[in-house]
Amino acid sequence: MDLAQFSQQLINGISLGSLYGIIAIGYTMVYGILRLINFAHGDVMMMGCFFAYYGILMFSLPWQFSFIIAIALTAILGIIIDRGAYRPVRKAPRISALITAIGVSFLLENAGIVVFGGRQKAFFRPEMFDSIITFHGIRFLNLAIYVPIITLTLLGIILLIIYRTKVGRAMRCISHDMETTRLMGVDVNRVIAITFAMGSAAAAAGGILWALKYPQINPLMGIIPGLKAFVAAVLGGIGNVGGAMIGGLILGLAEIMLVAIRPDLSGYRDAIAFGILIIILLFRPTGLFGEKLPE
Amino acid sequence: MLKIRDLNVHYGGIHALKGVTLDVPESKIITLVGANGAGKSTLLRTISALVTATSGSIKFTGHEILGMESHDIVQDGIAMAPEGRKVFVNLSVSDNLLMGAYNRKNAGEIKTDMEWIYSIFPRLEERMSQQAGTLSGGEQQMLAVGRALMSRPKLLMLDEPSLGLAPLLISEVFRVIGQIHDEGTTILLIEQNAMAALNIADYGYVMETGKIVLEGTGRDLLNDERVKKAYLGESI
Numbered sequence: 001m002d003l004a005q006f007s008q009q010l011i012n013g014i015s016l017g018s019l020y021g022i023i024a025i026g027y028t029m030v031y032g033i034l035r036l037i038n039f040a041h042g043d044v045m046m047m048g049c050f051f052a053y054y055g056i057l058m059f060s061l062p063w064q065f066s067f068i069i070a071i072a073l074t075a076i077l078g079i080i081i082d083r084g085a086y087r088p089v090r091k092a093p094r095i096s097a098l099i100t101a102i103g104v105s106f107l108l109e110n111a112g113i114v115v116f117g118g119r120q121k122a123f124f125r126p127e128m129f130d131s132i133i134t135f136h137g138i139r140f141l142n143l144a145i146y147v148p149i150i151t152l153t154l155l156g157i158i159l160l161i162i163y164r165t166k167v168g169r170a171m172r173c174i175s176h177d178m179e180t181t182r183l184m185g186v187d188v189n190r191v192i193a194i195t196f197a198m199g200s201a202a203a204a205a206g207g208i209l210w211a212l213k214y215p216q217i218n219p220l221m222g223i224i225p226g227l228k229a230f231v232a233a234v235l236g237g238i239g240n241v242g243g244a245m246i247g248g249l250i251l252g253l254a255e256i257m258l259v260a261i262r263p264d265l266s267g268y269r270d271a272i273a274f275g276i277l278i279i280i281l282l283f284r285p286t287g288l289f290g291e292k293l294p295e
Numbered sequence: 296m297l298k299i300r301d302l303n304v305h306y307g308g309i310h311a312l313k314g315v316t317l318d319v320p321e322s323k324i325i326t327l328v329g330a331n332g333a334g335k336s337t338l339l340r341t342i343s344a345l346v347t348a349t350s351g352s353i354k355f356t357g358h359e360i361l362g363m364e365s366h367d368i369v370q371d372g373i374a375m376a377p378e379g380r381k382v383f384v385n386l387s388v389s390d391n392l393l394m395g396a397y398n399r400k401n402a403g404e405i406k407t408d409m410e411w412i413y414s415i416f417p418r419l420e421e422r423m424s425q426q427a428g429t430l431s432g433g434e435q436q437m438l439a440v441g442r443a444l445m446s447r448p449k450l451l452m453l454d455e456p457s458l459g460l461a462p463l464l465i466s467e468v469f470r471v472i473g474q475i476h477d478e479g480t481t482i483l484l485i486e487q488n489a490m491a492a493l494n495i496a497d498y499g500y501v502m503e504t505g506k507i508v509l510e511g512t513g514r515d516l517l518n519d520e521r522v523k524k525a526y527l528g529e530s531i
Binding site for chain 1 (some may be wrong): 343345364366369370374375377383384385386390393394395397398421443446471517
């Protein structure tokens, strides 16, 4: 593999990895606060894509508006899921919440099939993201440049909220000790709702970028990116927002590079993610940047 | 100020509070002493709505607070420094104090109060940007008390503030409790260190297995034979 090829794959890997990363943020934020793996997260991402799709198709919105409205609607969907599904089982054993999450996932997928239909739909790619860049023999869609820029900007905004605002401070306190945080006068349910809104908005943004990159959407499209983002979150140390992005980048690069080096193994692409998951769980269950397990 | 009437709490199959009746009049220090497991912490946790009561009534400044949510109770003016300090170890000292002022909006007042806390606990000022987890046990206790005060409570509840502290620090903690009281805060103090608590308190209650078994002024209880035998003998 020469330098040009390597650079090409590097760009592909970073672009794919930052998508895993932005979706992984939602997993990791919710886990950090509730110790809940929100298995419906990939499906929330799918919903974001469909909101954007119908915004353009049915309401003929300019794509910018449609994307922003879709992100906002997905944030609201996250709040509704928390309110309707997770809050009622907040005090139940953790396994109940996990099963609830799987239930929400099936609900979204199957409701999607009923409402949107199961067939692939072509996602609209605005001209802005549709030009090919040629540079010293490397050819790639300019979207591959936009994706890491947009995801890193979103990551920056999310980190600012978590580390520089009052509600972010409350999030960090809840993840440490929910009960004592209540004693500070924090409306914990409200902070959890905001967490779901942020994670879901990030998933929607990631989903829309995903749909721009692979411009076909269907109600089951969230499953594989969702699972891989989950692996990325575990790899980065679940609960650690920056770690989720780095986990995503590592995963994306690993996948792309394996296929580039050994094209004959391309059928095993998805196996890499789950192989990494198994290795991490065996040797370093707290992930690369995870905090030590609480007492 | 706080009137608890016939409060019953069941807790994982255990009848933890059995018809507790207790009064905290304004601007007094009231203490609740008793052995480990008597239900003292459960009482405070019920007042703060961390635990749900089965029956009874808790009135604060005239209105019922039983059934309200924890954050509304803090907003109403009841703050607690919980047992075991429970500072946010991953946050700095000053961020811990800011958490205590979560529902307050006036940044100027919050700043004034932080300075007030630092004047009570100069050690905290020296360590304001340090992570709370790096503080010693005594400093964490001061932080927990300071953090509770940051909500400007009408009633401050302290759960075992002397637990696990060296004797010198214990007297420091009780000195500070006296100072906070002198500056106008009503205090409900839970202690296993019955001697020190009854000394400082205007009125005391003794709790055993979920029931109030004795009550009286701090002085009376200190002189009570039963109290002497059960609690003071060991703690002196």
